[in-house]
Amino acid sequence: MKKLLRTLQTIDRRVLYALLLLSVTLPFFIPMKIPVKISQPTHKLYDTIESVPENSFIIFGSDWSAGTRGENGAQTEALMRHVMRHKLRFAILCFDPQAATLTQDIALKLQSQYGYKEGVNWTNWGYRVQEVLFFKAMANDIVKTVTADIHGTPIQTLPVMQGVTSATDIKLLVNVNPTNSYTNYIQFLQGPYHIPMVFAPTAVMAPEAFNYLDSGQISGMLNGLSGAIEYEQMLGVVGRATKDSNCLSFAHLLIIMLMILGNIAMLLERRAAKLETQLMGGAA
């Protein structure tokens, strides 16, 4: 018994990794669906997009790279589905060099499902540098600041950009971002021009963003992969997030189970040691 209690507290990390591998791969083959409860920030984000009038122009800020594709990729796909379903015109804007290509791929994959066409319903402004200066210039004159899309086409010739000249023509800001640079959107676009903003951070960044959600600076939020799973459920689609849903639940279950087991073993071992000391004291 003693040995078992000790073993439970000192399991080799490689064994734990193997168990984790099992818990994230096997659910791909299990045809079951663990129900997901929709959180309030996700609801708010959904309602915010729904409240934007059809055919409005929005900015789809995407600032993630391959390193956080697991979370931000799924969020981008879920949000873009809703934007396309709601018939909003959008421009992809990236401050990360990889994001322009990664987000473009997602938009190209989804556009045929929703009858969208690049240049007509959406455009990609590509990679830009220095957010603050860009936002300040763009807020006054979008055409002069952006000049061309990712393919080099002048944006004033694109049907999607018709009637869009300054920040006042932007009806919503969407930002998928694994860093805290989303605050630039708040400081230089959302705040000064009162444009509603929704945010999709990685789960690591989400707790810090609740301040902005509570103050109303952010109108809705997707919390990491679980947020994307909730959103796909709200949209009623089966995308990449839903596919990963069971894996996330199983992995969480494994970690919680191991924590409980380790703690029970520690408490039992302490109690046994205490009893042993008392018995030895009594015998003396």
Next chain:
Amino acid sequence: MSIWLGNHTHIFSLWIGAICTIGLYSVLYKENKMFRFFEHLFLGLATGYMIATTWNDVLLPKWWVPFHDEGKWWLAFAVAIGSLYYFIYSKKYNWMARMLIGLFLGVSAGQQFQVFVNDVWPQIYMSFKPVLPHSAIAASAIGPSVNAVTPVEAINNIVFMVILLCVMSYFFFSFEHKSAAMVHSARWGRWLMMFTFGAIFGSTIMARLALLIDRMDFMLNDFGGEAFAWTGNGPVAVLVLLFGLTGLVLYLSLGKKQDEESIEDPNAGNY
């Protein structure tokens, strides 16, 4: 050869992705040269990609084309001024770099006013929440309309206010915390922050798991589904391979660990 290569680009990219994934995850066994190689490969690729994108998406359309093709010669000064930054490496001329750094420091400092107003100020005034339930008040000459506050919302607001005051009292250093109210509220503030840090740590684990799941999705469904399609069920084939590989690593590493323990303790097993 090039046609053949062109027809197989996708499958090559899948194989490279799978090998890189296994190489990078090999660090879970222990630090090794294969991991180091793939780590540097990834960093090199990301940096190269960034340089190429910066040129193609920013410098080429915004600087080179206007300067070279459209005859805007004065844009040459942008290079000259920007290059001043590199004088930071010269002991004699680093004052030139400091001029530029000073300029941008001034710009940033000026922007902080706007940052504060748009970032922090809304959070401050939204912190003043109603703690008593009341019905909606219509707009009048005295002020704008006020939304109703339900009893549940009022309780929620009270919890918010208590937490806010406790955490703020922890950071109040203007005088020594001697009174019981300050001591207790500061202590509670510390505990409440600990809860937040715990939530952040829990979220970090969730984020890391999401990244692992994405990689496994790639390995099983993207890579397995195409590169091992000839087996009839590619994802299952890759799953079996992954488990086989993991089992082998576990068997070797745990066996080695037992050997090391018995060397460290020659009496092991003789108790």
